[in-house]
Amino acid sequence: MITAMILQSTEPIHMTGGGWVFIAAAWVFILTLTFYTFGKILGKK
């Protein structure tokens, strides 16, 4: 099935505004949480 579908459509899928909002929100949330927690762990040394 995969080989049949490969190159079936070359119509590009563009990032929509919603896509950018979701990826930005997710990345910001995760990076903030990561820096916050690791900052606290490393900062108390």
Next chain:
Amino acid sequence: MATETNQAAEKEGWGSQLGLVLAMAGNAVGLGNFLRFPSLAAQNGGGTFMIPYFISLLLLGIPLMWIEWGIGRYGGKYGYSTSPGMFEKLWNNPLAKYLGALGVFIPLAFVIYYTYIESWTLGYAVMSFTNQMPSIAGQTPQEAFATMGNYLATYQGTNNESHLSGTTMSWLFFIITLGTNLFVLSRGIAGGIEKMAKIAMPLLILFAIIVGIRVLSLPGAMDGVAFVWNPDFSRITDGAVWLAAAGQIFFTLSLGTGSIETYASYLKETDDVVLTGLATSSMNEFCEVVLGGSIAIPAAAAFFGPGAATAIANAGTFNLGFQTMPAVFSGLPGGFLFGGIFFTLLFFAGITSSLALAQPAMAFFEDEMKMKRTRAALVVGAVMLFGCIPIVLWLQYGFLDEFDFWAGALLLLVFSLIETILFFWIFGAKKAWDEIRKGQQINLPGFFFPIMKYVVPILLIVILIKGAIDGMIPRITFQTWQDLPGWSRDTATVAQRILYEFGLAGRQLVENTGDLPNFWYRWGARIEMLVIYIMFIVLVSIAWKKRGGRNREGADA
């Protein structure tokens, strides 16, 4: 008790909080972060999948992680590094330690087959770096995909004419991988596991960033990013999407394996679990959402075109990792290097997980059976080696698949439900809550109390019921789609679907043809798992009798 205190005083410990976080994160970060998450997100509404995903993280993943850390540190106070002893401290009942034996059996059964998959990543890394992957020069993407499929089958030995799979190469890399795991385990917590985590995790992240940048620079890669992230709001009301999100959160954080409890048991009583647990979760999410979301699907879209992205996402983790990605790298200038780096990062993700999965058995043999660390490693290694032989030899007959379902999925949910009820309902919610917050370096918000007590067990029950209906009932009635010749999920008639959903298709087939393919292999896998569990029940019983004897000596002294 004097004996427990002595045991506690002799226990190993982590060298540093950072080392612990990296080891715990290594436990969580695995192949699924890079191969399963992006496919799942793409299939379940793209960007909108993040809504149920993060809600599940808040309502299930992080609270359950804190529960497991809390149980582990509490049990460690009394000298217990594995869940038989921990559960007995939570529930003073003879049954408790046998329920706890699940927390040693499950990770060992899991690591038996997981190590084999991990060895594939090592094999592929070496083949990539040495430029020995098949050339796809002049091939269309379809042909390239097929070439890599054949290569995987040749590597695993599933396309030979023999009844048995496994090749010299697959065995060689499996032995090397197993040996590496045992070497690290034999060095102990700080000297082995923590050291490995401090090397592997930063390198994993660095390699993922390198590969991610290379992939995202490919023409068409942003189509893959769009496929993963463009929201489809119509899916937000689909219960299946919410369940898929909750399931992914549960499995990505490696909950329910008993390994978190074991790692946490090496903490001191007043060491923090709240901040450390949160840091572990955040690192896992960074690897999954930020890095994992930027590599595999964008690479597939760049190479195969956006039209194939759906099919590739649906094809599953193994196809994506060991067929699609090698095809992509083989087609790139310098692809041997990027392919080697990609599979090395998967190997690091795998080995940090397999060490965590093997450690409960190690700890059990050291602490309860009083073995020296090297001997314990040899015993665990022997079980992993001999346990994996049928998996290597009968890969195409569902042996690994059966292990993956029970020890890699369903039993994790069962164990998580048991431990949550034990901790928050039998041990006592207030006591459990206070225990988790001991030594906290950040304030645990009060709203997590009702979440841990009520929401976590309810969500686990819902996921378990879904898993039972979707997976267990068909399996214990001796059927899956691949077992039923001539039956296919895509082409099944209504009558066949009904028979399948009610677990009758297998029996129908037996009546019609007198034979069920893979029947004996699947039952062989189940019996093997049952034997391992019974072995631990017996060992727990022996250990407790010895412990009772030592306690009497201590009381008399």
